[in-house]
Amino acid sequence: MEYEIIHDDSMEVLTRMTDDSIDAIVADGPYGLKFMGKKWDYDVPSVALWKECLRVLKPGGYVLSFASARTYHRMAVNIEDAGFDIRDQIMWLYGSGFPKSLNVGKAIDKAAGAEREVIGTKKGQGNIPNDRGDWGLKSNEPVKITTPATPEAQQWEGWGTALKPAHEPIVMARKPFKGTVAKNVLEHGTGALNIDASRIDYNGEKPNIGGRGAHTRGDGYGFKALGEDLEADPTGRWPANIIHDGSDEVVSLFPTSSSTKTPVSDGRSEYNNQVYSGGLGLHNPTNSHNDSGSAARFFYCAKASKAERNAGLEDFPKQGKDRHWAQSEGRKDEGEQASSFPVANLHPTVKPVALMEYLIRLVTPPNGVVLDPFLGSGTTGVAAIRLGFNFIGIEREADYIPIAEARMAHANDEIIVLEKVGAEWI
DSSP states (O other): OOEEEEESOHHHHHHHSOTTOEEEEEEOOOOSSOGGGOGGGSSOOOHHHHHHHHHHEEEEEEEEEEOOTTTHHHHHHHHHHTTOEEEEEEEEEOSOOOOOEEOHHHHHHHHHTOOOEEEEEEOOOSSOOOTTSEESOOOSSOEEEEEOOSHHHHHHTTOOSOOOOOEEEEEEEEOOOSSOHHHHHHHHSOSSOOOGGGOBOOTTOOOOOTTOTTSSSOOSSSOOOTTSOOOOOTTOBOOOSEEEOOOHHHHTTSOOOTTOEEEOOOSSOTTOSSEEOOTTSSOOOOOEEEOSOOGGGSEEEOOOOHHHHTTTOTTSOOOEESOGGGGGGGOHHHHHTTTTSEESOOOSOOOOHHHHHHHHHHHOOTTOEEEESOOTTSHHHHHHHHHTOEEEEEEOOGGGHHHHHHHHHHHHHHHHHHHHHTOOOO
16 A cells, blocks of 8 residues: 655646556635635635546546535536536535524624624633624624614614535536446456445334335335245345435434434544444444434544644644634634634645545545545545555645655554454454
């Protein structure tokens, strides 16, 4: 297994790469939201860049690219216009998003220079002070409850400007190829999804065919067709195009099943953090407890913890904040007040390692080469190393290079230690 980090512009590097040399691209690139005023996030990757990605991918090679709910259409269209076939959209659901919504009533009073009467306080929610009129951005300190000062503010009190963010879509696209999938797989090793390695364990759940079983094909989720014994397929459920973070808020959206199970971390790894993947992957914990939700039928893992995003950075200065969104839209004063969560990994959008592992495993053939043209702090590389894939990561921003190098070296060192002692990941 080999990995490489290239500090350069992605377009420049891609133009120097060999045709048909990459097996899969898994990327968390710019969303085009101007996040935190970062220049690298002013637009989604261009059609020209995706054309270069198309060229370097083997025929049938997959692209998995994260996107924003607001700009997904631009990401998907650019990838499609570059020549890729859009195959699906994977939806990553989570419960920890915070609405950056302007309280219109407060904004009207502020514009009028009217002082609102304080009528009480309420407990904050553990984030930043709510002195801008935003909902969902509160600290642990008491938050003032005020009443509208003008008739206009009274009319528009309770109105806002944004919904709570609770999902990120992932574009799933494939490079076109000639002939059949079977022929392409035999020739290039690409074009298919690693379904069995990505299946989700039943963990004792009983089949519930509902109205599905009137045909002879089964339901596509591992249950057998009507007329056969109603037993769960021992290989697990077919992987779905939904992924979630296991939070109560998300789990409550799904139908209830009394035998669903949720894993318990054994503490052996920074990355063994509320992961339920099933199948043949590195994360397949057996210790679990009963739960009343049913979202375990989909892959899930928690968002990246502080320990995970900083693994390997113990000697780095604590120069970032893990409330990066607090500094967006020029709110430097609020960003400064979020300093109680110092982190060495200053990248604002760190994905969970287990999530990237799942995605890489799904689209990459054995011994394949994974490319991330937007490496950031190196999470895709960490995941590829832990899975034993060859990896190339490209990153333009100098601040993130040493972070990615240290995190990936740390992951590689863990693999080497485990090999020496004959241990294995769970």
